[in-house]
Amino acid sequence: MTRTNLTIDPDRLWGTLMETAEIGGTPKGGICRLTLTEEDRRVRDWFAAAVRAAGLELGIDQMGTMYATRPGRDPSRKPIAMGSHLDTQPTGGKFDGILGVLAGLEVMRTLNDAGIETEAPITLVNWTNEEGARFAPGMVASGVYAGEVDQAWAMEREDAEGIKFGDALDAIGYRGTEPVGQRCFGAMVELHIEQGPILELEDKTIGVVTAAKGSIWADCKVSGRESHAGSTPMNVRRDALMAFAEFALAVERIARENGPDGVATIGVVQALPASRNTIPGEVRFTLDYRHPDTAALERMTAAIDEAATTIQAERKVEIAIDRFWNKPPIHFDESICGAVQKSAAELGYSYRTITSGAGHDAVLTASVVPTAMIFVPCKDGISHNEAESATREDCAAGANVLLRTVLQLAG
Numbered sequence: 001m002t003r004t005n006l007t008i009d010p011d012r013l014w015g016t017l018m019e020t021a022e023i024g025g026t027p028k029g030g031i032c033r034l035t036l037t038e039e040d041r042r043v044r045d046w047f048a049a050a051v052r053a054a055g056l057e058l059g060i061d062q063m064g065t066m067y068a069t070r071p072g073r074d075p076s077r078k079p080i081a082m083g084s085h086l087d088t089q090p091t092g093g094k095f096d097g098i099l100g101v102l103a104g105l106e107v108m109r110t111l112n113d114a115g116i117e118t119e120a121p122i123t124l125v126n127w128t129n130e131e132g133a134r135f136a137p138g139m140v141a142s143g144v145y146a147g148e149v150d151q152a153w154a155m156e157r158e159d160a161e162g163i164k165f166g167d168a169l170d171a172i173g174y175r176g177t178e179p180v181g182q183r184c185f186g187a188m189v190e191l192h193i194e195q196g197p198i199l200e201l202e203d204k205t206i207g208v209v210t211a212a213k214g215s216i217w218a219d220c221k222v223s224g225r226e227s228h229a230g231s232t233p234m235n236v237r238r239d240a241l242m243a244f245a246e247f248a249l250a251v252e253r254i255a256r257e258n259g260p261d262g263v264a265t266i267g268v269v270q271a272l273p274a275s276r277n278t279i280p281g282e283v284r285f286t287l288d289y290r291h292p293d294t295a296a297l298e299r300m301t302a303a304i305d306e307a308a309t310t311i312q313a314e315r316k317v318e319i320a321i322d323r324f325w326n327k328p329p330i331h332f333d334e335s336i337c338g339a340v341q342k343s344a345a346e347l348g349y350s351y352r353t354i355t356s357g358a359g360h361d362a363v364l365t366a367s368v369v370p371t372a373m374i375f376v377p378c379k380d381g382i383s384h385n386e387a388e389s390a391t392r393e394d395c396a397a398g399a400n401v402l403l404r405t406v407l408q409l410a411g
């Protein structure tokens, strides 16, 4: 087999997906493999054995991130990285993160079988704690790698039982010795399920991910006036909940006007004093809005403020919006995106460019390594759910695009 018609083994890839899905497997067909638990240790042990059997050299950094390297002809070249995460949500699926790691393993096995030597080394990465389900926040190891998260702070994060991240790392024996961030990569490519419905709706096999949405998180409060539900006429009320309702619909309209990339969510709402016969005097709520374009995100911010100003005046309430978190959009590296697109085209897969609404390790590495992502469809766009599902064909297509992209980059 030559490089140009080299493809991965779909059955072998599917076999590893199904085999590892039993580690932390749930009765409903999902996986519960929270980071740094016994289940995580077992899948890491499986991964370590598999990469060693493939002749790769395994290194582990102080955050527990695992790096398995296949040497290149030219050791002076920076390795090309691919990878994702093996940890899951408590009721997670079989593909989120896992596909990116196991497809990387399949790429390594395919190169071995074909006896192909690349110029640059290739490194397969299993990032620790992408999900953030046990220890918040998520993407913490790639965050430390990229210099965006402080390592000592990360080590002190506690789970619901008060166990510290660093102690959990020791407990499963995966605190490595290698300083975090010392490895320099020439590129990083992450294959992932889309976790949304667009590819499936448009019947496309491959998403060439060009950007990740920026997100703004705010804690908000509407202040009105509490008064009696029976004796206060409608025209003199300063009902915080009704003002909130109007504001919520305005937020939805603003997101739609900036769609399909613009999205906004109010996930938590609390009306006070929470009494059946008292007009709510205060409503506290969260606001999360996102867009892959900085200017559009700013337009959304301005429109949200304008809606708040109008509603405040009309309803004689106060609306406070505390934007405490602002993550700018990330644009993936154009040349790596180009390599992904070229690979999809050469393999004859249907594809489109797409943006990521979710966070990924690749979003963090993008600030220090030229990075891109490959998406494949998942059924009904469902993820973070035991029902999460992707087809054998789509997983194989994603792995083939990963293989070809890595070959282009590694030379």
Ligand SMILES: [Zn+2]
Pocket (backbone or CB within 6 Å): 085, 096, 097, 130, 192, 360
């Ligand atoms: Zn993921």
